[in-house]
Amino acid sequence: MFSIVLVVFLCHLFFFSIDARPSSHHHSMKKIHSLVGESSSQDSCLGRYIYIHDLPMRFNQDLLTNCQVLTRSIDKTSMCEYVQNSGFGPQVISSEASDLWNSNWFWTNQFMLEVIFHDRMKKYECLTNDSLVASAIFVPYYAGLDLRRYLWGFNTSMRDSSGLDLINWLKQKPQWKTMWGKDHFLVSSRIARDFRRKSDWGSNFRFLPESKNLSMLTIESGPWKNDIAVPYPTSFHPSSDDQVLQWQNLMRTQNRPYLFSFAGASRTRQKNSTRKEIIRHCQSSNKLCKLLDCNSVGHECDDPLKLMNLFRSSIFCLQPPGDSLTRRSTFDSILAGCIPVFFHPGSAYTQYLWYLPKNYSNYSVFISANDLKLGKVRIEEKLVTVSKDEVASMREEVIRLIPRIIYGDRRSGLESVEDDAFDLAIEGVLKRVDRLRGSDL
Template identity: 60%
Template structure:
């Protein structure tokens, strides 16, 4: 008779239970590990680096880590899962590319049920680094047309180095050596702190494409074949048009920002001698809107202010500066900061310089001729503009110039000579009634010059001067870009140039969306040219000055 098998069966069962328990333990351990580094349930995970004070929030469905971190933050480096959706990071430490930054701001995870963001959500494309980050890293490649060495201007998230020696001209520590061509970098870094970012593109009212078009073309403007100048634009648009977000409105809810004038991206032929790239004439680009420091005659280009050197992080800093400009003593009737343009046939700058010099102590001329360094120093510029009642703003190499916004920042009343310098440009940021904040002396052709600047400005009543100056000073918050890492519209408690631009582009896209809802063709007029946009006809009068 065979022995009962109970003992052998129990022994096998015990080993089986142990084996199963061990396997379950391994499975649970792996599950916990995957929960740490990403899962498919959309949870949000916070990784803390307590030693360095860094808190990094990463959506578990995102494969994009856009946080600011130093080389010492080894404990927050982790593999991230697939399916890019959310790009959110709490930033409190310094970036390797911005070694002079004293502090970082915080980008919070936005609750997408917040009703305050309805209609304001923006989705940011996570572009390959060659279209933005690599351009910053290779800043030494930028040459003529911007600066011989752009790298010093790219510290502090594109603001440049902090100005230490104010010479009692500037106020507080909110002033930086900011380059006028770096709007796209500053805007992108402000967008990272935007209140209503979303990782769910289906919720987004607009899609932002953070391509540094200005930096890219700056490397290729001289001695480069047109095909090479266009290569990045062609590759970018192929990438963007291949994303599912494109099909929703065929790109008409997409926008990009450029730090150069829009004409630099509208080369109309493939002749090697022609200027710029043809980014804005490529088929996909025609469906997108572009914000730049100067717009063109086409309806899908919009102008937003050049960056000045003032980047406040608190409301009090703006209020203090405004109060300082109201109380400022102004010894000069008018001033001009610039250089002549003898190679431009219709340039009026030579006439303006002659009249300034002939006006003696009534006018202050700041020489910005090639090789002069006076205008590179924000202290010098502010010293002149804050001491002037009027600041002359003639066109330069193109219609616009950063000096417009430096003048407004100094509480100096701008005097314009062509509608394309401001009135037809900054429609979101400057009042439609341009007579409330500026003077207009239209000069259609230099041969018809009839303006006696000194006599004209002396004829403006004191009451009108006071009213104009007050309107100019009120404009200051709307034409400056706040510090991208330590301020938001909520803490600043007022809209800056970034906020106004975002509101403008959202309204623009909403109008297109309205056409779609009404079953109308949204392409009609979207990218059409307006040949009369910069003519004098819309602004009437030979001399729009009320005496």
């Protein structure tokens, strides 16, 4: 008799929980945790459930609706252009090499990472509306886009206001009190330093005591343990593994007439710029180097076609620091099967620990920026000493990394790219939260 009553009670509880779930239209749930469903051994989502906070629209969607406020007067293209296609931007349309430039290529802006990630989260296979069974909680705050509109011409109080409002909103939610935010994570399309204002630049968001408990996935981390670096978005967003394999095989067979190449601007305002030395070395390399000058007028360095044509014709691609230590170009070069050459460990080796091999010599070359400036090393002479066998091995490792550094297109819901940058980020977050949860016991 007791067992019958128990079953009736559980069934009643199950159907009540379904009726009581939130009605938010943009957080569709792919799997529902059931008290009377399959056993835990059959639940492929066990330990992988993620709950998404339904934030007020001012923290995300309103920024896209009012996208004109994100565009600066010096921007070549309106940010509104990049919002389309779930943050991928306009589709690349080219009359040349139709097999190469198919429907999977877009004019993607790096500052759209928050939008791209949020859209993928909505399609994550293990979403739950029951935060009690969630292993992690996603905060869909477009931190970088929100900060962007106030970085120029506004006081620090204005830049800090949204971050403070978000924390106050989160603190009022019951989910916050479970681990005081240590199971929460968000994504930033700006570098971590931009949210730790020391003088006039940036906001103080990551200095807020409660914010320190949040994990932030960011295009460039720093010495802080609560920030994790994830790849910059490239322009390639395939919708199936076959499309990735086709691209990888294409990169294996490329003719690469240039020993090395560089796409970038000289950064004339920076004293003792590594880039100035790199450009000088490239220009004096007797046609072994190809330079794409981003100081020139136009969109050449923003054009996925021109960048890929440069990198896929090069054996090595130079990746010096720019405005910060990291560059999107690093991931563009990997995508093209071009071996990256770094001049600072912080450009990759101490950053993308979830994505790149620990043994950096397997996929890259390192040249000390100081040695370069002091004339102790010439780029051409250094790269010529790398044997053909070493080049072949390193290039294969670079090409093998391609699936790990791209954000696949799952808008159709028909096929998917397994273990892409998004998948690895989620896997890393779940492991991190599990470790933090264990340390709190």
